[in-house]
Amino acid sequence: MLHRLAIVVGALAVWIGLGLWSGLMPDVPMSVGPGLLIGTVAGVVTAWVLLHDFHGSTPAATQRRRRQAR
Numbered sequence: 001m002l003h004r005l006a007i008v009v010g011a012l013a014v015w016i017g018l019g020l021w022s023g024l025m026p027d028v029p030m031s032v033g034p035g036l037l038i039g040t041v042a043g044v045v046t047a048w049v050l051l052h053d054f055h056g057s058t059p060a061a062t063q064r065r066r067r068q069a070r
Contacts, residue, residue, distance in 0.1 A: 008047040015043035 019039020023032035 004051055007050050011047040011050065012040065012043035015039040015046060018042075 016036060016039040019035040019037070019042070020032065021035075022039075023030050023035025
């Protein structure tokens, strides 16, 4: 659980920081508000992709396979 929380917090911090930075840069035609919003959305999507199980296995199925292998 702590590992998942660290990944979510890390992804959000990086993307929100990048959104804030792009909003503060004078060369980028974006204000701080949309930069933070885009950064938050990108952080949530990144955290979901990093934590999502694309194989569809549940923890119980994983434990069952481990027990059968012994």
